[in-house]
Amino acid sequence: TGLSEHERAMVERRQRLLGPAYRLFYEHPVHLVRGEGAWLFDAEGNRYLDCYNNVASMGHAHPRVVEAIARQAALLNTHTRYLHETVLDYAEALLATFPASLGHAMFTCTGSEANDLALRIARAHTGGEGIVVTSLAYHGVTSSLAELSPSLGEGVPLGRHVATVSPPDAYRGGAEMPARFAADVAAAFAGLARHGIRPCALLVDTMFTSDGVFPDPAGFLAGAVEAARAAGALFIADEVQPGFGRTGAMWGFQRHGVEPDIVTMGKPMGNGHPLAGLVIRPALLERFGGQVRYFNTFGGNPVSAAAGLAVLGVLREEGLAENAAAVGAYLLDGLGALASRCAIIGDVRGAGLSIGVELVRDRGTKEPATAETGRLVNALRERRVLISASGPGANILKIRPPLCLTREQADLFLDTVDEVLGSW
């Protein structure tokens, strides 16, 4: 599959050293050595357009973030059991991006740990266990999160305290979707209660990324949040994917006019440096804080806090959320124009630079074009444009470039998709 001798040896070495649980992207794996903005470079110096990596949202190897990390690492790295200004400056700057009701910040190293901590706190506060998630959700890698991440497949069983609801799919669900989604959430908590499982939380990615990217209609989440609260559950917004400007706003939940009880975040928070965490309404933390001494060796360390501060500075000063809104709208327009010429494109949807493109065999039946989507993803990789796909039929392109994507780079993406689809 186009692998050089050296690459073939690396694949073999990976399997020998890392074992069978890891997976590579693409039929023809990519060996990257350097990044800059939305560009990535392989070991031979070939340039790729990154339309998928949702961690380096400020752009790969952003010099200001790199400098902040290096400066603090050269000075001191400890943890949160000593006084240090930087974690306080960071908490202040981060909390300032949220509604005033979210008054405390806690730090971890991964999004999984942030969700795990959110669940511990929510359980302590509600006294309940029942969690409702969407049917292709992904919330993390630990045992407590794998059991509520149905996108991991049948090999990873859901917990008994977990109920799923169908994703808020307006393409298939039509105008009734918001009401149906809210009713499904209410029914899921009622179903758990019938088995003696008391409500704890509704946990959703506010862009429903792994379900297939479902942003519309803006505001639809409000009814589901209301249903969860009526059942006695908290609303936890998982902003690991939509957060930090990706949707064109700072946070994905803003699109829905809702105020979460807890917000979890990660991925772009340190632009590649492992930094994650949560913000929460202070009253919800009281019981947990009274019972638990929370210490996370690396979470909130001075180097991570410096990285986080630099990210917030870059986001603001470079206007990256605004750029995501503008270039995202431009990409959506371009994809819409492509859809008018290519029958395989059934739906185009997105907010900012979080975009889903659903490929179907037939616009009437909406039969997923699963194999074709795999072919397109691999053909784009051969033309050095990197994306991937998700959804129950693996037929929904997920487009999530760094937020600094330019119009010229958006054109390159559109032209390359056009070229591949036009050649079929």
Ligand code: PMP
């Ligand atoms: N929540 C969501 C929505 C995610 O997409 C991910 C990672 N893909 C996580 C949580 C887990 O984050 P991490 O891999 O940093 O543990």
